[in-house]
Amino acid sequence: MKKIIAFNWKMSPSSLKEAEQIIKIFQNPRSMIHDPRLIICPPFIFLQPLSKLLKTKNSKLKIHLGAQDVFWAKQGAFTGEISASMLKNLGVKYVIIGHSERRKWQNETDEIINKKIKIALETGLKIILCVGENLSVRKKGIKFVKQFIKSQLQKDLSKLCPYGTSREARQTTNYKLQTNLIVAYEPIWAIGTGNYCDPKDAVEVVKFIKQTLNPKVILNSKVLYGGSVNSKNIKDYLKYKEIDGVLVGGASVDKKELKLILKNLNAI
Numbered sequence: 692m693k694k695i696i697a698f699n700w701k702m703s704p705s706s707l708k709e710a711e712q713i714i715k716i717f718q719n720p721r722s723m724i725h726d727p728r729l730i731i732c733p734p735f736i737f738l739q740p741l742s743k744l745l746k747t748k749n750s751k752l753k754i755h756l757g758a759q760d761v762f763w764a765k766q767g768a769f770t771g772e773i774s775a776s777m778l779k780n781l782g783v784k785y786v787i788i789g790h791s792e793r794r795k796w797q798n799e800t801d802e803i804i805n806k807k808i809k810i811a812l813e814t815g816l817k818i819i820l821c822v823g824e825n826l827s828v829r830k831k832g833i834k835f836v837k838q839f840i841k842s843q844l845q846k847d848l849s850k851l852c853p854y855g856t857s858r859e860a861r862q863t864t865n866y867k868l869q870t871n872l873i874v875a876y877e878p879i880w881a882i883g884t885g886n887y888c889d890p891k892d893a894v895e896v897v898k899f900i901k902q903t904l905n906p907k908v909i910l911n912s913k914v915l916y917g918g919s920v921n922s923k924n925i926k927d928y929l930k931y932k933e934i935d936g937v938l939v940g941g942a943s944v945d946k947k948e949l950k951l952i953l954k955n956l957n958a959i
């Protein structure tokens with residue numbers, strides 16, 4: 692199976708010119724990658740120009756675009772928000788939902804995240820749902836980490852799998868989750884800190900997430916790892932068959948790092 696490599700640019704870079712320079716790194720033949728599924732998630736305002744750039748005739752790139760967030764309502768008077776259909780109509784395929792930075796700075800609750808997942812599924816967007824514990828939970832031990840993540844998954848995916856309704860409805864919902872949901876295990880203490888999770892510990896949680904979701908919620912769910920992934924450690928995660936890919940933040944907008952990451956990907 693193709694590994695999924697998603698790049699979360701967060702609130703960077705500060706100009707379109709710089710964004711285009713980052714894309715050029717992918718276009719450099721030495722860093723051209725055909726195998727993994729590449730997803731770039733830039734800030735909203737760069738989605739349209741970058742989608743045009745990626746569609747240009749001479750572009751051999753296979754890069755999908757993802758948004759970093761979406762609003763939960765279909766339409767209406769919600770100043771400053773971006774709807775799922777706006778993203779879809781722009782050709783955006785993926786959307787990150789429930790990133791811990793949004794949970795923290797925008798006070799996003801599991802209830803809001805659940806609504807966002809619902810609208811994204813209805814609109815036909817693929818979701819990268821982020822879950823992960825903070826340091827105090829991690830310090831209590833792996834049992835508590837698992838409990839925490841299970842509870843996040845149950846709340847975030849609540850009512851998306853209506854066990855009580857007809858078989859047909861169940862199958863339809865399951866099918867949508869099956870093909871459109873990717874979970875990213877992103878321990879909060881590892882994000883942006885350089886203090887990445889030991890790959891073996893990440894595998895344990897990734898396996899747990901898969902057990903929690905399979906087979907009732909989704910069969911063969913895809914789970915990524917994210918948190919201080921860089922050019923030096925990326926291969927240590929990707930070598931595990933349980934880890935379906937990585938979500939890279941800070942290193943994906945550092946041009947030097949990005950070049951090395953792409954080089955390493957070519958080597959796997």
Ligand code: PGA
Pocket residue numbers: 699877881882883884917918919920938939940941942
């Ligand atoms: P990081 O961020 O790679 O900078 O730790 C990962 C993320 O927030 O998705």
